[in-house]
Amino acid sequence: MTDARDIALTYARQNRDRFLADLKDVIAIPSISTSDEYKPEVLRAALWMADRLRGLGMDNVEVMPTGGHPVVYGEWLKNTGAPTVLVYGHYDVQPPDPLDLWDTSPFEPVARGHHLFGRGSSDMKGQVIATFSAIESALKTGRMPVNVKFMIEGEEEIGSENLGKFIKTNAKKLKADICLNADAGMIGADYPTITYGLRGLAYMELRVYGPNKDLHSGLFGGTVHNPAQALVELVAGMHDKNGRVTLPGFYKKVRRLTEDERKAFKRLPTNAKFYLEQTGVPKLWGEPEYIPSERVGGRPTLEVNGLLSGWTGEGSKTVLPAYAMAKISCRLVPDQTPEETFKQMQAYLKAKAPRDIRWELISLHDSGTAITDLKSAGVKAMADGLHAVWGTRPLFRREGGSIGAVVQLQEYAGVESVLTGFGLPEDNIHSPNECLHLPTWYKGIDALIHFLFNMGK
Amino acid sequence: MTDARDIALTYARQNRDRFLADLKDVIAIPSISTSDEYKPEVLRAALWMADRLRGLGMDNVEVMPTGGHPVVYGEWLKNTGAPTVLVYGHYDVQPPDPLDLWDTSPFEPVARGHHLFGRGSSDMKGQVIATFSAIESALKTGRMPVNVKFMIEGEEEIGSENLGKFIKTNAKKLKADICLNADAGMIGADYPTITYGLRGLAYMELRVYGPNKDLHSGLFGGTVHNPAQALVELVAGMHDKNGRVTLPGFYKKVRRLTEDERKAFKRLPTNAKFYLEQTGVPKLWGEPEYIPSERVGGRPTLEVNGLLSGWTGEGSKTVLPAYAMAKISCRLVPDQTPEETFKQMQAYLKAKAPRDIRWELISLHDSGTAITDLKSAGVKAMADGLHAVWGTRPLFRREGGSIGAVVQLQEYAGVESVLTGFGLPEDNIHSPNECLHLPTWYKGIDALIHFLFNMGK
Numbered sequence: 001m002t003d004a005r006d007i008a009l010t011y012a013r014q015n016r017d018r019f020l021a022d023l024k025d026v027i028a029i030p031s032i033s034t035s036d037e038y039k040p041e042v043l044r045a046a047l048w049m050a051d052r053l054r055g056l057g058m059d060n061v062e063v064m065p066t067g068g069h070p071v072v073y074g075e076w077l078k079n080t081g082a083p084t085v086l087v088y089g090h091y092d093v094q095p096p097d098p099l100d101l102w103d104t105s106p107f108e109p110v111a112r113g114h115h116l117f118g119r120g121s122s123d124m125k126g127q128v129i130a131t132f133s134a135i136e137s138a139l140k141t142g143r144m145p146v147n148v149k150f151m152i153e154g155e156e157e158i159g160s161e162n163l164g165k166f167i168k169t170n171a172k173k174l175k176a177d178i179c180l181n182a183d184a185g186m187i188g189a190d191y192p193t194i195t196y197g198l199r200g201l202a203y204m205e206l207r208v209y210g211p212n213k214d215l216h217s218g219l220f221g222g223t224v225h226n227p228a229q230a231l232v233e234l235v236a237g238m239h240d241k242n243g244r245v246t247l248p249g250f251y252k253k254v255r256r257l258t259e260d261e262r263k264a265f266k267r268l269p270t271n272a273k274f275y276l277e278q279t280g281v282p283k284l285w286g287e288p289e290y291i292p293s294e295r296v297g298g299r300p301t302l303e304v305n306g307l308l309s310g311w312t313g314e315g316s317k318t319v320l321p322a323y324a325m326a327k328i329s330c331r332l333v334p335d336q337t338p339e340e341t342f343k344q345m346q347a348y349l350k351a352k353a354p355r356d357i358r359w360e361l362i363s364l365h366d367s368g369t370a371i372t373d374l375k376s377a378g379v380k381a382m383a384d385g386l387h388a389v390w391g392t393r394p395l396f397r398r399e400g401g402s403i404g405a406v407v408q409l410q411e412y413a414g415v416e417s418v419l420t421g422f423g424l425p426e427d428n429i430h431s432p433n434e435c436l437h438l439p440t441w442y443k444g445i446d447a448l449i450h451f452l453f454n455m456g457k
Numbered sequence: 458m459t460d461a462r463d464i465a466l467t468y469a470r471q472n473r474d475r476f477l478a479d480l481k482d483v484i485a486i487p488s489i490s491t492s493d494e495y496k497p498e499v500l501r502a503a504l505w506m507a508d509r510l511r512g513l514g515m516d517n518v519e520v521m522p523t524g525g526h527p528v529v530y531g532e533w534l535k536n537t538g539a540p541t542v543l544v545y546g547h548y549d550v551q552p553p554d555p556l557d558l559w560d561t562s563p564f565e566p567v568a569r570g571h572h573l574f575g576r577g578s579s580d581m582k583g584q585v586i587a588t589f590s591a592i593e594s595a596l597k598t599g600r601m602p603v604n605v606k607f608m609i610e611g612e613e614e615i616g617s618e619n620l621g622k623f624i625k626t627n628a629k630k631l632k633a634d635i636c637l638n639a640d641a642g643m644i645g646a647d648y649p650t651i652t653y654g655l656r657g658l659a660y661m662e663l664r665v666y667g668p669n670k671d672l673h674s675g676l677f678g679g680t681v682h683n684p685a686q687a688l689v690e691l692v693a694g695m696h697d698k699n700g701r702v703t704l705p706g707f708y709k710k711v712r713r714l715t716e717d718e719r720k721a722f723k724r725l726p727t728n729a730k731f732y733l734e735q736t737g738v739p740k741l742w743g744e745p746e747y748i749p750s751e752r753v754g755g756r757p758t759l760e761v762n763g764l765l766s767g768w769t770g771e772g773s774k775t776v777l778p779a780y781a782m783a784k785i786s787c788r789l790v791p792d793q794t795p796e797e798t799f800k801q802m803q804a805y806l807k808a809k810a811p812r813d814i815r816w817e818l819i820s821l822h823d824s825g826t827a828i829t830d831l832k833s834a835g836v837k838a839m840a841d842g843l844h845a846v847w848g849t850r851p852l853f854r855r856e857g858g859s860i861g862a863v864v865q866l867q868e869y870a871g872v873e874s875v876l877t878g879f880g881l882p883e884d885n886i887h888s889p890n891e892c893l894h895l896p897t898w899y900k901g902i903d904a905l906i907h908f909l910f911n912m913g914k
Contacts, residue, residue, distance in 0.1 A: 199675060203773040212737030217760045218656060218858030221788050222752035223732045225742035228761035229696065232783075236693035239686065275680045280669030283813035285682035295679035303674045304685035305776050306767035311784055316660040316822040318786060318858075319762050326689075327768055329775060331678050356740035365773040401675030401775075 004143035005453040012137040012445050019133040019445065020116070020438070022052070026091070026125050027109040027118040033069055033092035033158050042154050045091040046070050049128075049152050056136055058150065064170075066162035069154030073173070076139070077147045082456050083377070084147040086176035086415055087135075088405050089128035090156035090183070093120035094430045101432035114438055121436040122427035127182035128152065130422060130441060134448035145456025149176055153405065156183070160404035164412065167405075171413040178378030179409050180451070182444075184419035185427075187269055187395055189440050192386035192447065194379060195419035197297065197398030198406055200332035200369035202341040203305070206231065206349070208324045209358040214310070215320040224320070225356040228309040231324040234359075237352055238302055238328070243286050245302045245330070247344040248351070253335045257298045260374070264396040265294045297398035301331045327364075331400060338366035367402040370410050370417070377455065378418040385450030386420070389443050394420075420447075461600035462910040469594040469902050476590040476902065477573070477895070479509070483548070483582050484566040484575040490526055490549035490615050499611050502548040503527050506585075506609050513593055515607065521627075523619035526611030530630070533596070534604045539913050540834070541604040543633035543872060544592075545862050546585035547613035547640070550577035551887045558889035571895055578893040579884035584639035585609065587879060587898060591905035602913025606633055610862065613640070617861035621869065624862075628870040635835030636866050637908070639901075641876035642884075644726055644852055646897050649843035649904070651836060652876035654754065654855030655863055657789035657826035659798040660762070663688065663806070665781045666815040671767070672777040681777070682813040685766040688781040691816075694809055695759055695785070700743050702759045702787070704801040705808070710792045714755045717831065721853040722751045754855035758788045784821075788857060795823035824859040827867050827874070834912065835875040842907030843877070846900050851877075877904075 012019075031045035032038040046063050049072040053061045058074030069092065077084070096106035096119045104110045109118035120126070138144045151174060153163050167174060186193040210227030211220070240246055257265070275284055275292045286295040295301070305328065310321030330341050342363050353359050372379060374396060386394040399419075409415040422444030428434045469476075488502035489495040503520050506529040510518045515531030526549065534541070553563035553576045561567045566575035577583070595601045608631060610620050624631060643650040667684030668677070697703055714722070732741055732749045743752040752758070762785065767778030787798050799820050810816050829836060831853065843851040856876075866872045879901030885891045 201675070201775065203775070210736075210738060215736060216858060217758075217762060217786060218658070218788055218856070219753065220732070220736060221760045221857060222743045222756055222758040223741055223749040224736050224738045225740075226761050228764050228783075229692070232689035232761065232764070233693040233696075235686070236690040239690075243682075275677070279667075279672060279677060279681050281667060281681045281813060282815065283682075284680050285811075285813045286679045292680040296676065299679055301674075301679040303678045303775075303777055304683050304689065304766065304781075305674060305774060305778070306769045307685050307689070307764040307781060308769040309761065310763035312763045312765040312782070316784065316786070317762065318658065318660070318760075320760055321762070324761075324764060325769070326685075327773065329674060329773065331675055354742075356738060356742045358739065399675070400678060401673060 004141065005449065007141045008137040008449050009446055011141050012133060012449060015133070016442055019129060020111070023116070023121070023126055023129040024109040026129065027120050028107055030107045031092050031154065032095050033155055034095055042069050042092055046072050046154055049091050052132060053150055056132060057139055066166050068162045071154070071166050072152040073150060075149045076144065079144055079147050082146050083177040084149060085452070085455060086149045086151060086174055086179040087131050088179050088181040088183070088417070089131065089150070089152040090124055090154065091128065091152055092154045092157050093123070093125070094157050096432070098432060103433055111438070115435040116438055117433060117435045119434050121434055122423040123429035123434065124183045126436040126441060127421050127423065130445050130448060131180065131182055133445045134452060137449055138452050145453045149174065156405070163404055164408045167408045167412040174409070174413045174415065176415050178376070179415045179417040181403070181406060181417045181419045182421040183403065184399065185421045185423040187397070187425070189424055189437060190390070191269060192390045192392070192394040193420060194382055194386070194394050194396050195399050196374055196379060196396055197371040198369065198402055199400050200336065200338060200407070201329055201365060201367040201402050202332060202338035202363070203327070203329040203365035204342065204345060205362045205364055206234070206326045206328060207360040207362070209322065211320065211322050214322050217318040217320040220320050225354060226320055227357055228321050228324040230354060230357045231309065231326055234349065234352060235304060235326050235328070238348070242288060245300065247348045249344050250300065250341070253340070254300060255334045257294060261298065262294065265291060265298065268293045268395055268397055293397070296400040298333060300333050300336055303329055303331070305329055332369050334369045334371050336369065338368065367404065368407045368411055370406045372416045372418060376416065378416065381454035382418045382420055382451050384454050385447045388450045389447040461598065462906065464598045465594040465906050466903055468598050469590060469906060472590070472594070473899055476586060477568070479589070480573065480578070480583055480586040481566040483586065484577050485564055487564045488549050488611065489552050490612055491552055499526050499549055503529050503611055506548050509589060510607055513589060514596055523623050525619045528611070528623055529609040530607060532606045533601065536601055536604050539603050540634040541606060542909070542912060543606045543608060543631055543636040544588050545636050545638040545640070545874070546588065546607070546609040547581055547611065548585065548609055549611045549614050550580070550582070551614050553889070555889060560890055568895070572892040573895055574890060574892045576891050578891055579880040580886035580891065581640045583893040583898060584878050584880065587901050588637065588639055588905060590902045591909060594906055595909050602910050606631065620861055621865045624865045624869040631866070631870045631872065633872050635833070636872045636874040638863060638874045638876045639878040640860065641856070642878045642880035644854070644882070646881055646894060648726060649847045649849065649851040650877060651839055651843070651851050651853050652856050653831055653836060653853055654828040655826065655859055656857050657793065657795060657864070658786055658822060658824040658859050659789060659795035660786040660822035661799065661802060662819045662821055663691070663783045663785060664817045664819070665691070666779065668777065668779050671779050674775040674777040677777050682811060683777055684814055685778050685781040687811060687814045688766065688783055691806065691809055692761060692783050692785070695805070699745060702757065704805045706801050707757065707798070710797070711757060712791045714751060718755065719751065722748060722755065725750045725852055725854055753857040755790060757790050757793055760786055762786055789826050791826045791828050793826065795825065824861065825864045825868055827863045829873045829875060833873065835873065838911035839875045839877055839908050841911050842904045845907045846904040
């Protein structure tokens with residue numbers, strides 16, 4: 001088996017230029033999912049993916065309709081008895097605006113020095129092509145160690161709204177031992193990274209109603225509870241002095257970090273200095289008994305995402321507003337659920353809201369938590385693969401954000417994900433001059449080849 | 458002297474139709490000060506006022522330029538030794554929008570039943586013509602009991618921005634024993650009203666800065682003090698549980714209400730039921746040891762006029778905002794000052810603001826407090842005049858709002874105002890179908906004639 005692996009790695013090195021040409025080819029399609037205007041281009045990218053999967057030798061390649069942009073499916077299941085890897089990817093990209101800040105045209109990819117510039121080069125067409133390239137290297141050299149399936153969506157940049165239903169409907173078809181998701185990036189070029197946990201989300205809107213119309217603050221100020229004031233009083237009370245969330249029962253189901261996890265968090269280069277630099281704040285904030293990366297990855301939080309009431313234009317208007325609104329979201333960790341969190345918020349408001357105002361709580365968006373067993377075969381195969389290429393043990397992190405596909409695969413198809421990727425923090429994803437660091441990308445393809453062979457052992 | 462008064466009152470009754478024709482004439486000029494487009498019409502109204510003052514027999518009539526719309530001045534100072542009354546008025550009006558809600562055209566005044574409809578009929582062209590009519594009645598019947606001066610501005614509806622400077626510059630010219638200001642309205646057709654106090658205003662904007670850009674709440678939530686959260690914590694702390702303002706020293710200079718004042722407040726029909734009906738709130742709020750009308754007229758307050766931070770559109774955006782803003786204003790009573798209040802807010806913020814955010818406090822608008830001695834000759838003359846016509850003692854109130862002219866006359870020219878008026882709460886001022894209740898207006902002209910003769914006693 002070692003021989004087959006080396007042959008595949010050699011094939012990959014010999015075909016790097018062609019892999020890059022492939023990537024340039026697909027970056028040139030402006031598959032911007034956020035804009036209806038680009039719908040034909042999004043479809044063109046889906047068809048490109050399907051063609052490429054057929055070229056790889058995948059069977060049963062399909063462009064499968066959803067309520068929005070289609071999902072591209074393909075499979076190669078000829079290695080009876082070997083484990084099956086489901087490869088996740090997305091072929092849609094963010095809009096390139098503001099266009100005038102790009103040094104080169106976003107959809108005319110250009111390699112300069114060590115970088116390839118273009119929208120989607122890092123997020124995530126580059127990562128998708130890395131998985132294609134690794135699988136091609138194993139398949140074309142005659143010894144494919146695992147079975148593979150592909151699920152490549154076109155709505156990641158708009159919240160994967162139709163993916164949940166797709167996974168539910170096709171749960172059997174998507175069954176696999178592990179999902180490979182290369183959309184998670186790495187902490188730095190020298191820090192291969194495996195993301196094994198994601199926070200969930202309960203996003204709510206709190207509306208507070210006072211008088212039946214905006215009042216003159218001079219003629220009525222002092223007689224009614226100003227709803228903006230009532231709102232700030234309620235929201236201020238959602239944290240105690242130590243930055244802990246006060247919703248009743250909020251921490252009850254929070255899984256405590258293990259000693260191994262806490263060690264892994266401590267190894268991360270995202271230390272206090274990193275967060276100070278990234279945010280520019282004079283002083284960090286949060287639960288004092290946890291380090292910042294633990295607070296982001298392993299602890300739940302409550303954030304005010306928006307506030308609106310009364311007069312917000314220039315200058316002064318002496319209005320006593322009729323209405324005030326806050327957008328509030330909780331980031332959740334296992335084993336919290338968005339549904340329970342919403343109920344805890346309702347209980348908090350029922351207990352604390354004064355009787356002189358009316359309030360309403362609306363659930364806007366939910367997402368469950370996800371966590372992958374650090375001792376699973378998939379995580380081990382990926383860790384060893386990254387180690388083999390970088391010569392260093394990867395970092396393990398739990399991330400603060402949500403990725404819909406990961407949660408939904410776990411929830412609806414029972415497939416855990418191993419999250420990695422070869423995008424770097426400095427790649428300008430979602431920003432002008434998005435780029436891909438090619439030396440890291442080539443190492444990534446090698447690491448994915450190792451992963452396939454490690455899985456197949 | 459009783460004869461002269463009766464002759465003047467008879468003259469007024471005989472000339473009611475002409476007074477009404479005068480009023481219709483000036484309502485037809487759309488002197489909307491808020492819109493540049495109407496500048497020629499605003500000037501036309503000023504010239505109309507100047508002509509009318511000349512017709513009344515005023516001397517030294519001038520249309521005096523300011524930084525904005527002009528002030529119309531005129532004087533009659535031929536009763537040597539008698540007191541001088543400065544008559545305040547404004548010839549500008551609010552825009553008539555929304556036009557489609559008017560039953561008749563706003564600038565084509567129509568009398569229907571007991572009402573005259575038209576923009577400015579109540580606020581305050583009607584009140585200005587009432588003062589003209591009263592003075593004409595005394596002057597043309599040969600026995601004018603006082604001297605008079607007029608100061609009629611064109612910027613009341615846009616905040617009297619240039620009036621302060623005008624009064625400062627012309628303080629000597631405006632010197633008088635009392636200012637008659639008929640812009641304050643009455644509580645109801647059966648409740649002749651004298652307003653003897655106005656609250657001041659200190660309007661501020663509090664800005665709280667967190668991270669140097671909007672952050673992803675998943676990737677950074679839990680590491681920095683969210684500025685929207687810090688803002689709500691600071692603003693929530695500006696009141697204690699009993700609705701009292703916590704700014705250090707806020708109540709130190711507040712003049713306590715006298716027993717006479719508290720009796721006058723209790724007589725007002727604006728009781729708790731009134732405030733519940735006007736505001737539609739389930740329960741009133743405020744300092745429990747004061748009744749609502751005292752809280753509005755005689756006590757200082759702090760209001761949140763606006764809130765803005767982060768995502769305020771539809772749906773969810775998981776932003777951890779870089780910035781949060783609150784507009785906050787304090788209504789002040791004698792002997793508080795806007796300058797001291799601003800310093801108290803700064804002191805509060807210095808003491809309470811956490812070190813992990815930055816903040817900035819901006820003063821947006823200031824207005825001093827005003828109060829007229831209830832025992833002054835002007836108040837007594839007006840009270841007796843109203844009593845003579847309505848057959849009931851007037852109500853005395855302190856109002857929650859500010860009127861620039863009153864404060865500035867007191868501050869820059871040392872002239873106290875006696876505030877009254879014959880506009881009713883149901884006149885729809887600033888709204889479609891503004892109207893004037895003619896029976897009340899005619900009574901008002903009579904009461905003003907009494908006032909002139911009472912002053913001259």
